[in-house]
Amino acid sequence: MSRPPRQPTGAPPNEPADGPPSGADDNDGAPSPSGTAGGRGRRTSIGARRNPASEAAVIAAARSLLQEKGYAGFSIDEVARRAGAGKPTIYRWWPTKADLFIAIYQADKAAAIAMPDTGSLARDLRTLVNALWAFWRTTPSGGAFRALIAEAQTNPVSLAALRDRFVPQHMCRLREVFDRAVERGEIAPDNVEALVELYFGFNWFRLLMNRIDDDPDHVARAVQMMVEGARR
Amino acid sequence: MSRPPRQPTGAPPNEPADGPPSGADDNDGAPSPSGTAGGRGRRTSIGARRNPASEAAVIAAARSLLQEKGYAGFSIDEVARRAGAGKPTIYRWWPTKADLFIAIYQADKAAAIAMPDTGSLARDLRTLVNALWAFWRTTPSGGAFRALIAEAQTNPVSLAALRDRFVPQHMCRLREVFDRAVERGEIAPDNVEALVELYFGFNWFRLLMNRIDDDPDHVARAVQMMVEGARR
Amino acid sequence: MSRPPRQPTGAPPNEPADGPPSGADDNDGAPSPSGTAGGRGRRTSIGARRNPASEAAVIAAARSLLQEKGYAGFSIDEVARRAGAGKPTIYRWWPTKADLFIAIYQADKAAAIAMPDTGSLARDLRTLVNALWAFWRTTPSGGAFRALIAEAQTNPVSLAALRDRFVPQHMCRLREVFDRAVERGEIAPDNVEALVELYFGFNWFRLLMNRIDDDPDHVARAVQMMVEGARR
Amino acid sequence: MSRPPRQPTGAPPNEPADGPPSGADDNDGAPSPSGTAGGRGRRTSIGARRNPASEAAVIAAARSLLQEKGYAGFSIDEVARRAGAGKPTIYRWWPTKADLFIAIYQADKAAAIAMPDTGSLARDLRTLVNALWAFWRTTPSGGAFRALIAEAQTNPVSLAALRDRFVPQHMCRLREVFDRAVERGEIAPDNVEALVELYFGFNWFRLLMNRIDDDPDHVARAVQMMVEGARR
């Protein structure tokens, strides 16, 4: 193809060279009338490179659209309309809806979940589930994740993005918690793999059924079962 | 008028246009007046009630389409085309794609999975998971289930169909296995609820990630963890 | 989502998938970059403006369809099919069937009817009626006009198009003939208005009854009556 | 065909043997619970012959529908729904929409327009036009006529119904007026034919353009021109 230099899919779209990752708003007094997210003048090219203002505008539009209309009402056309962006701009940087959903999720994750370390796996997991579900309920990220999973069922490319990029990244962070439990001798190291799957499955099931309301008892019991079952 | 009547279509394509006046295409004793599944010629109404031949044709078309093209290539238009059915006929009986997916799944389930009873919960569950995954892999039902879950993310009505009709029905059958385990004293009755969720979550996770290939070791370990965790 | 993205369609069928990067399929000087009427291969956008090739293709398809199937067989779907155009393209530029019929009529009118000037109103009108009816009989415009009038009965918007755009335009040209007759003193100026209506009514009546075959005597007599009646 | 006895198209559907032509409402206390137009019990067959109550109900439903929704909103489905009639019943007796429109028009015409006889053709025609336009404006018949003409453009059968049944019938009545004018010596007999056409054309033109509001001056002038032109 004719545009070899850019790498739209793989890396997170925020390049450290361009500035702060979730910038969009911290345009520090630069007088540039166009090219800024909030700038009301027409946002246009800033040369032969990515315009971070456009990127921020697209993400913001996608977030709000997903929150307002849900996955069913989510369309690239509408994102472009709201963002004041051209559709090719969107397709250039997020070739798949899945890419957009991931970007939304990770923009939120700016205020992400800290992995707890209470000294007890059960307590860690209860804390984690509560925080995760609250995060899903209160930000567009819950919807983004549901949309991402749904989208992955339509298209092998999207499935690959979910399976090979998104899930491993989050599994990785989770594993820290389990590794500490292993070190404490709470669970057997050989069980970590399966434990991760049970944990993910439980959360996915609840999310996809839209049953992530607070439910401390059920959660506690499920967590307890996982921890018990993984004991050495 | 904006949609003027078509030119008179002439004789119905069934009869030679000057055949016996009052119907009775002398099909000798065959109970299929016209609307049989295999019946050639145009399948038509059999009165003010549902035509089972049309129903069968639609389900069959939907099955084959889903298997060939997957969820992404699944459209009501194409189902109607393949089934030789009118779209209103489909919408009349399956108002939602989710309804169609459920119908596909349950048509397959005709050759359904027998709930095992080996006397050991772990063995039961291993058997069950293997049978289930094989069922998902080898029939259109796996795709139908993936599609159903995806569809449920677009539409509250579809979600309700999944959540209030489809899942409870399958949970119900599963609970038999657990109830037997409770009777045998293998697990605590209070854990059944959470156990069901863990079991569902595990299977959904694998299905949605398209990782339901045979994997006896992982499966065995996950099952073992669930059983251990649910112990009294 | 209810309409998941299609599988990636691969390379656009125009370019060999590794052609020159930035467009410019080196058509030497020809002003038709891709969207020419006769151009083979897919006709596509020529930027954020109307593609005249598409316009021509739609008009041509509509003409031929109307001629072949008549008003009853005329559908936007079929026009789009024949023109190799998308339905939204048609609705974008001709929101109403009436607009299409007018476009057909006026495309024909390229070879329009010259207003005669024989020095006698009666002779002028006889000539005019003959030419008009021949035009209606021998081109799709007759059918287009019938269709336009019929369409105007279904929809106030279409009626307005007929009444406020189409009819006045043709009345205007006709009035030249009458004005000359007024100058010659053949008819009273106050009668022109009503004369126009009688003339239009006569032609419409014949057209809508499909009785625009040659009929010189009747025509001559009707014309004679109009001219006599309008005498000062 | 299998139903030779009925004659759906030709004769006006009110048979004198069945009772008062525009009956429908004057069910004189007859206790018949079904078979009456107003009867709320299910209206059903009255044996191997036409049920006048059904006929009246269909006509009434068609009238009201046409008045409320216009030609664009007129559908056999809706007529059947409103009339509480089966679609086959409608198609049996009015195979074409044109037949229904004619029936509507003639049901109204029950309160039809008396042909005036003032001794002056011009006065007769002015009276006639005023009465006709008022009739068109104030009853569903105006809409029915517009619909009939439009329908005739879609279908040769409907055109034939208009041309060979409806128009001649009304021309016939009109000719009485002209014949009297001929007898009085106001117009030449040879001009009657063309005069009828001019008169029809004028009224059609105004009707189809929805310009049948009162406009005495224009009408008077047009009538005057026709009468003058037809003078011997």
Add this chain to the structure above:
DNA sequence: AGCTAAACGAGACGGTACGTCCCGTCTTCAA
């Protein structure tokens, strides 16, 4: 200082699917 390259907003394009409405036919069941 000019030229090239790439990104940008804009929006038209050919398509496909949507879900609805209506067509005209058909069959049943009751009168």
Add this chain to the structure above:
DNA sequence: TTGAAGACGGGACGTACCGTCTCGTTTAGCT
């Protein structure tokens, strides 16, 4: 045999998105 009821195959409706394409503009970086 008629009538109500309503399902059936078919097809058009008008709209929404899809992903691609071409425009004309704007800027940055290289010559």
